[in-house]
Amino acid sequence: MKKGLRGLYYSRNEMDEMVAPLKFALVGKFSSGTPSIARIRARFAFWSSKDFSPSAESLVVPVWVSLLNLPVAFFHRKSIHNIACLLGSPLKIDEPTTDYTRPSFARVCVEVNHLDPLVNDIWLGDDDGDITQKVMYKNLPLYCPTCSHYGHVERNCLLKAPKNKNTPDVDSTSQEDLRIILDKKKSKLVEQPS
Secondary structure (H helix, E strand, O other): EEEOOOEEEEEEHHHHHHHHHHHHOOOOOOOOOOOOHHHHHHHHHHHHHOOOOOOOOEEEEEEEEEEEEEHHHHOOOOHHHHHHHHHHHHEEEHHHHHHHOOOOOEEEEEEEEOOOOOEEEEEEEEEEEEEEEEEEEEEOOOOOOOOOEOOOEEEEEEEEOOOOOOOOOOHHHHHHHHHHHHHHHHHHHOOOOO
């Protein structure tokens, strides 16, 4: 740790090793065919678990992370993987990052646990110095610890909201009953002088 941040340090030799593939780089893009069944199975193998419960939502979610203005020397697959390990469990590095075709930022997909605090800054260093790297999470799903479901935050949770005694329970009231109640409320509003 340095400056209170999680980080990685690379020696001059490690930096030279990571930059070596770029020495005579000529970037091209080729479409690849369908992946093999073995490769597909390997991607989904992490989903199997003895503790799996269909009624409980997983606390671990895949999230794309962007590293804006990451120095190109750190675009090496090994470095991106090590950086991803500081944030969660690495799942995938996007093609433009591994192909060095988008030098403005690197992207990696990591599994993050909603109970763990998100890492917003990391430091990276080598023999020439160090930098603080900002970490940006893309489309992090909303999570409610009260009901353990995704899609909303705790302050909007229906389980946590106090029940209003004047509000009918929608599950036990038919649509016709709701229409009558709403019509009565509308007529009371019209009758009241403003």
